[in-house]
Amino acid sequence: MIAREMFEEFKARFGPLIDRADLPNDRRLFVYVDRTVVQYVCQHIFRELDARYVASIGTDDRPFSGKFLVAHNFAFDKDHVLCSVLTQLPEDDLKIDSITRMVPAASWAEREMRDLLGIQPVGHEYLKRLVLPDGWPEGSHPLRKDVPWNEVPADYDENREFEFGATPEGCTVVPFGPFHPTLDEPAHFRLYVEGERVRGCEYRGFMVHRGIEKLAESVMSYNDIPLLAERICGICGCVHSVAYVQAVEEAAALKVPPRAEYIRTIMLELERLHSHLLWVGLACHIVGFDTLFMQSFRIREPIMWIAEKISGNRKTYAICLVGGVRRDITHELKAELRVVLDKLEREWRPVVEAVSGDRNIQKRTCGVGVADKVAVKSSGLVGPVARAAGVEIDCRRDHPYAAYDRVEFDVITAESADVWGRVVVRMKEVFESIRIIRQCLDKMEDGPLGLEIKDELPVGRMGLSSVEAPRGESHHFVITGENNRPRRWRVRAPTYQNLQGVAAMIKDQQIADMTISLGSIDPCFSCTDRMETIDVRSGARKVWSQKELLELTWAKMDRETK
């Protein structure tokens, strides 16, 4: 079913409740509805039409329409349609019905909207701070257009702490994070543990929120952003850069030359190869199997070298601009890339065979971190986590972009829904990526690398783009704007959804499995779980408070600098 037919159905069902609709092409649908029926429309789309929840976006549209905009994005994967349900809110009544009762996956997005724009989701059951620091004053919303990009409110209280909920009865608190050896970035999980079993957890993250979206819509220009977007993530940088430029290109109706599309596809797949090899290595490292960790990194290294030769750098390729790519893949590079792929395939096959039969790894991963089909649907889980639960979604096939509609590949799934399933999916996807790159090298046609853009881009148009990152779907939403920069750019990274599923994954599991469960979603974030010390000889127990620990740290730092 294409977008138009879908819209006809909406019209038949909702009739006058739809204010306006935009159908820019067969695969995109923007429906404007009245604020009173948002819940109803979203429920219909999510439950009856069985769409997948993607993201919710709030934006301050006051300088242009005098109102605030809220968009709930859904994906009809089988019909290849991305649908956005939009609502306008008047400035003096910033309330919208929360859709979390039907779509639990929208929880974070609605909390973010409340933090950054001051839009109140009515009926949301857990309205704590998500993005803003705890000492940020109420009523100051950084993403509003009248707030400068570099503003820090005068009454910002740096020392205020997050208030965690009450500890469930019979449970002990084990802090996991903000810095943990198995995580690379800060995120704090407060685990409620009964004996060895995790009974629940509370999460506080966003400690390294950098305000990239605000920068983009206030001081950067269209072609600066792909290079900024690439730095959102150290692993799937190219994904963000491609997703952003595609959203802009879609909004401005720019048709990218085919050679550029092939080059983007090749770079995305190279990134997937390095990421999958890295993750399989790290997963092995987390469960204590460092031999394979070393071997995957060894096998991965030639990928980094060839990426360096093509793009000028091992990881941040900086290859995308709006309308095309910056560098070509020459005949010599093509030949070299083929050699690298052959070697990789030859070396990776025995690893997959060996790991498939390794009972040590299976014992640590089978039945651990389970997220079944129901969890996938309700938390909006994406990528290998969803595919390992037998949910066959892959944006490369469902919402084809770049040159993916011209190549053949299989979507790898597993049925076990646990960490083992994710290991299997990611190991096998390596071969699919190799297959895709080979086809691209064969089919790549000569031609220009980019469009010549003579005129400024049209203003106020919307663009959606979903790109399959190695760890799941990365979704970007752009509204084009004046002064050579977008009005609004929203990034929903795959971890944003997958992290929301972690609470369910670790519930009633062994605390020792926490690291691999969390590691299995490949979270883009680190731990000093040393809050309690026991003097072994006297048995005296001392619980350190955060304040004491901080003072201890500072004292030590002072000693070392002197």
Place this chain on the structure above:
Amino acid sequence: MSVLSKLEETLICLKAGRVTLAYPAQAEATPENFRGRPIFDATKCVGCAGCANNCPAREILVFDLCQEIRILQYLGRRCTYCGRCADVCPEKAITMSREFENATNRIADMGQKLDLFMSTCQRCGRCFKGAAALDELKMKGYRSDDIAHERWVYGAHSFMESEPAADDIQIELD
């Protein structure tokens, strides 16, 4: 079964041999089109500030000392070596070198400062016109960066929409 896979894994390790590079004793050459530290050539630079306006990290500052002298300062602190400056430079005055071992105790070592003599053409002589419509930085006011504090600054009060332009100038008509 599991014993077999352990043997297979051992074989993989044995076959791999030694792969650790002898770095830094023996450094591998970086590829030809590597994006290392940008090098600015003052003899080629015409001071159009195209690089400054297209630097995503805003690491290139421009300041006009007077009508004829422009300072172009590359800070190099947060530079991500993306190479956009080299791309947009109409005079090819910027090259992405193959340098990457740039650890230093003094961050100022990374910077480069160009004092440029700006000769005057029939117009203003300091305009950058990007190849594409997207290579333009559109901010209100004009660019006058704060070299002392190493900050980029855009703006002038008189260009704010709500305020009249140059209201401090009184012109007497009589």
